[in-house]
Amino acid sequence: MPSSAGASRHTHADAPFDFDVTIVGAGPVGLALAGWLARRSATQALSVALIDARDPDDALGDPRSIAVSQGSRMILEPLRWPADATTIQRIHVSQRGHFGRTVIDHTEHGLPALGYVLRYGSIVHALAEAVRETPVHWFRATSALPAIQEHDGVTLPVESAHVTRNLRTRVLVNAEGGLYHEQRSGNGATRDYGQTALVGTVTVSTPQPHVAWERFTREGPIALLPTGGVRGADYALVWCGSPDEAARRAQLSDDDFLHELGVAFGDRMGRFTKITGRASFPLGLNAVDTLVKGRVVAIGNAAQTLHPVAGQGLNLGLRDAHALVDALAQHGATSMALAAFASRRALDRRLTIGATDTLARLFTVDFPPLAALRGLALTALEFVPPVKTALARQMMFGQRR
């Protein structure tokens, strides 16, 4: 039998479970949606189910560090904001071996920070705590999508401890998320970047606290995100390169790895002195064309899985969830709500997916005239403040129309 956390309703053993909104996937996006639905007065009357077999604390072992934008903080804070966030006040962008750089500073935007670095597990943990305090019915189970569509709802099988039960819902939210290489493709754009992200935590000898670095190399971008530590010397590393090189680097001794990283990144923060927690993620793009099919709606990574180059995946997914709450508040758990949601998300998705895909591909082409153009573009950003501001604001807040 499925068990529930924080459940407020009783279910008869043989009766189908019945809900207004059912969310499959208690990752950060599904959890945020569940929490917002349960707390916002206009949606409190909707019965909400959340399905995930994973214990939220399992996510504490996830090796990802995530750059969460200032815009995401503003929508997450009323729900729950993790205590261990490290502030990003400045972002330094450059390309290795070519001229051109740009610096984005929080003071240019009148904001306390451009973003925050958090462990994936700490976001999940904080949001799970918030959801546990609500009447959301949480099934520790899995569900096999696709589900059976009816004209006014969906029936889906929910399996827990080898027992399968049917659940009926008026709206089914696919927040199954996942990583590029684990997802089923189809119904949309897909692109294999031929890159793998090697992540880990590094320590530097001459830190610049609260500065994040993005350095484009011929192989792929290297990102260093501040995570605090003694003197602010710890950084989350995301080193994107060819799958073969990433596999080779994953096996290097710590000393050899740190040396190669120093050669690739340069000495802007002195030497790299320590590396821990190396892990790899193959990178690609999956983006569905149609967010809504009947009463089923996709959000977060289930709707689009992006290259991490611009740190947009989770931020875009949270904006999906927030917009879905608005639509359900306005129209109830109806087809009209889903149509309104899909139309409202079109522009933000198009811009964010397009910008991320362009960045992921453009900076890896080693054609000298193109490298010069990229250098000019980076330099031009410094001298055309409105363009730089527009770009930074899209990355921080997206389009919320």
Ligand SMILES: Cc1cc2nc3c(=O)[nH]c(=O)nc-3n(C[C@H](O)[C@H](O)[C@H](O)COP(=O)(O)OP(=O)(O)OC[C@H]3O[C@@H](n4cnc5c(N)ncnc54)[C@H](O)[C@@H]3O)c2cc1C
């Ligand atoms: C290396 C790397 C770095 C990244 N850096 C950033 C960054 O800096 N900024 C940023 O915004 N994004 C970043 N991302 C992207 C970010 O991690 C994802 O966009 C985000 O995790 C998506 O959240 P989600 O809730 O949609 O999916 P997920 O995090 O994948 O969660 C999905 C949940 O659904 C559950 N589930 C799956 N199938 C089922 C099923 N059938 N039944 C029940 N439950 C199910 C899973 O157990 C899981 O709990 C990065 C990604 C990578 C790989």
